[in-house]
Amino acid sequence: MQLQDIGEFNFIDSINSDVINDASTVVTGIGDDCAIYKANPEMEQLVSIDTMVEEIHFSLRYMTPYDVGYRLMTANLSDIAAMGGIPRQVVLSVAAPKALDVAILDEFYKGIKDQCKLHHVNILGGDTVSSQEGIVLTVTIIGEVPRGTAVLRSGARPGDIVGVTNYVGYAATGLGALSYGYDGYDMTILGHQRPDPQIELGQALRMHGVTSMNDISDGLASELHEIAKASGVNIVIDEQIVPLHEETYTLAKSLGTRPVDYALYGGEDFQLVFTAPKELEDTLKKIGQITIIGQVLEGNNIVQMVTKERKIETLEARGYNHFGN
Template sequence: MLQYNMYTNRKPGDEMQLKDVGEFNFIRHIQDNTIHDPSTVITGIGDDCAVYSAKEETDQLISTDTMVEGVHFSFHYMKPYDVGYRLMTANLSDIAAMGGTPRQIVLSVAAPEYVDTAILDEVYRGIKDQCAKYHLNILGGDTVCTEGPMVWTVTIIGDVPKGTAIMRSGAQVGDIVGITNYVGYAATGLGALSYNLDGYHMTKVGHQRPDPQIELGQQLRQLGIHSMNDISDGLGSELNEIASASNVSIVIEEKAIPLHEETYELAKYLQTNPVDYALYGGEDFQLVFTAPKSLLSKLENLAGITIIGEVVSGPAQVQMVTPDKTIKTIEAKGYNHFHES
């Protein structure tokens, strides 16, 4: 049986377990501070379904993400608050990748009956803080007991002006390829935490509490970029998704990929290749996009944007030019739940 009381202020034995509270009492307990934009809500938590209003001039966006204890997060490396925060970032990042605005969520948790409700409270606090920051409403969900690990699922609803959602399939030959902020950041933080290394403060936080790029996604859409993807499974995987969906070839420059100094430091310590953290690490929740070259000057004026390559004609593939001018084909081998090693 997993021990969770290390994450509460309660002494062992003083926990209020989920089985003692019950599903409906716990739902009532967490109902506060769930509506941050009442203008879009007709009926929230408390009925068989929530009812919200959508503007006629928008297209609706919907996505869902699940985090399983032991697969997507570990309480050895993350506090319960961080789990909720990071779960929301994963969902918000999908909306950012379309250039959209997040509006509503529903969320469900399956938790062992012996879990201290203080743990669940902290996860919900991380979720609610992200919802408050981005004016998201929590419209409902479900809470159940399980004999297995803890599982959290969020379904997010957003919108985008009609006909303007940015797809993976829009890349065009002649486009430039850009990226937001640093990549390999989260994998660096996870590596430092896994090896219990001192320092690495920035990237540890980047793994535990990454932020979605909502504003940059909207700005890029408004500028008129052609395609976009969020980096959840590694830059190599996301670029291959764009290349495949758009039937184009993408060439990037290794030396142009923005890596944090802590990534170089960890790679030196572990004797690994620093660029691999960006290509295959995943969970940075940054954005990679393609845009017409005519937007170059405007993109360069946006904080946090780096141009790393271009779209060329050829088979759907991704290639990288190394500092010694070697050309490497980058496979789509980011994190894959069903990959057999």
């Protein structure tokens, strides 16, 4: 059955169940012109928006509709994680061709709902419209963080250490394996199709006193440049310490590429990169899933890497650019 066969309002009615996962924060959900949620007076509110466009951010050749919905929510949840926050509410908008199979749209929403349920996030409403070509999915997320504690990009200071969570270059490895039809990349393919936001780690890092933080959506090099620019510092990392999965090394060897480039320029890992005072290094390592990869220096917005040959390489702010060539 196609979307045009059931119409906008019937489709909306069909997806409005199982959307409230924390009723304590909701006054009025779906059904009015606006939803009403309760903000905790001890918290500051966080808001972010992400859009995914078919054949730009995702392809149904490499991902199921469920994966796309799941990954869309990860992108939004990751923005809250990067501030050390707690996700609370979302509203979403879908533009889809009239001839789209309703079952595909149902699977998009199932992926979205499952991620929301996992992280106790409410879906408070949204919009469904037609598009001339392709699917466009947009989510606005609202979160919260204790007053005065949000972790910004602008707090890095000379002498700080630089760290990342888990593996980086993971998603780009999975996409590369899918693109070339390679077998044996189950972990990184899953990392591309269903990445998870680092919400708990983000909160733990905030509570331990990290000085700046960013989520890795456009590649590690790009995110480090954002921190360096916002903080007015230089950053240097060590190629040999950047945590790469063994599947990244295997793919790079097969393709004759440099393994670390998957981390630097691949993006969409939705891990966290952060800076913290040097004296916190041992404490942060005890949290687990954290690798210290570099340090913050005095300077003016330069990001460099010590290569495995022990040479200094200046890294470009090169991630995915929607309006680049």
